[in-house]
Amino acid sequence: MGVETERTVLLRQLKDYLVFLRDQGMDRVPLTQALETRPPAPNPAPVRPPGGEPTDGERRPAPAPIPSPEPVSATTETMNQTDASSRLIEVRNELGDCTRCKLSATRQNIVFGSGNPNAKLLFIGEGPGADEDAQGLPFVGRAGKKLTEIIEKGMHLNREQDTYICNIVKCRPPGNRDPEAEEIDACKPFLIEQVRAIRPKVIVALGKPSASTLLGRTVAITKERGTWHEFDGIPLMLTFHPAYLLRFYTLENRRAVMEDMQKVLEVLKP
Numbered sequence: 455m456g457v458e459t460e461r462t463v464l465l466r467q468l469k470d471y472l473v474f475l476r477d478q479g480m481d482r483v484p485l486t487q488a489l490e491t492r493p494p495a496p497n498p499a500p501v502r503p504p505g506g507e508p509t510d511g512e513r514r515p516a517p518a519p520i521p522s523p524e525p526v527s528a529t530t531e532t533m534n535q536t537d538a539s540s541r542l543i544e545v546r547n548e549l550g551d552c553t554r555c556k557l558s559a560t561r562q563n564i565v566f567g568s569g570n571p572n573a574k575l576l577f578i579g580e581g582p583g584a585d586e587d588a589q590g591l592p593f594v595g596r597a598g599k600k601l602t603e604i605i606e607k608g609m610h611l612n613r614e615q616d617t618y619i620c621n622i623v624k625c626r627p628p629g630n631r632d633p634e635a636e637e638i639d640a641c642k643p644f645l646i647e648q649v650r651a652i653r654p655k656v657i658v659a660l661g662k663p664s665a666s667t668l669l670g671r672t673v674a675i676t677k678e679r680g681t682w683h684e685f686d687g688i689p690l691m692l693t694f695h696p697a698y699l700l701r702f703y704t705l706e707n708r709r710a711v712m713e714d715m716q717k718v719l720e721v722l723k724p
Contacts, residue, residue: 538571541651555639557625563590567620576654580619580663587626600696622667661695
């Protein structure tokens with residue numbers, strides 16, 4: 455791979471940032487001064503592996519059902535929405551033109567995430583594929599079309615308005631192989647900050663690598679799909695990756711995923 459000039463690197467960083475802003479529904483670049491004058495965010499609570507003992511002052515919520523949130527004023531809701539979008543921009547800026555692992559040497563684009571920053575439902579996959587790497591957006595290839603079908607036809611939700619979608623690693627593993635441990639470790643801090651910025655009501659882990667990363671152990675997805683767990687205090691549902699459905703498409707597998715999504719919808723009910 456040839457040595458990149460400073461201008462090439464800057465242009466690639468700018469392209470990644472503009473793609474991210476477009477994906478967040480923004481039609482202009484936010485003022486740096488406006489972002490810098492926001493009060494500093496409180497220190498986030500440490501991530502505790504599911505099943506571990508709560509730390510001092512930490513409450514462990516039950517995975518499901520979840521009590522309906524207290525009503526908030528229109529002003530408070532608008533402030534929360536602005537805060538989520540701004541925090542995601544900050545996380546993306548912190549990620550930068552990432553070279554923290556070897557995936558940076560082979561990627562075309564960083565694939566940060568897409569959807570509604572204030573979504574109640576967050577889908578987390580394993581990593582970008584070829585189409586995603588080319589476009590800089592998650593789940594836009596065949597697996598993405600299957601995921602959209604699950605969301606819109608199966609769950610009767612709108613993908614862009616009702617969900618946010620990202621991956622455990624932000625760069626494509628060569629040959630679409632599973633991400634390696636060091637690659638996951640390099641990306642996981644940014645994934646955690648994405649989750650905390652969005653504050654979803656439910657997370658859905660798509661496939662074994664995603665489920666294993668979020669739970670901190672090896673997951674047998676064929677045995678554990680459809681079960682509730684917890685990540686950072688948020689209910690976590692495990693299910694098959696859409697690519698698995700394409701590879702092993704059977705009525706039984708399709709029915710299994712829809713059963714999992716019905717469980718998710720029950721928790722999402724207001």
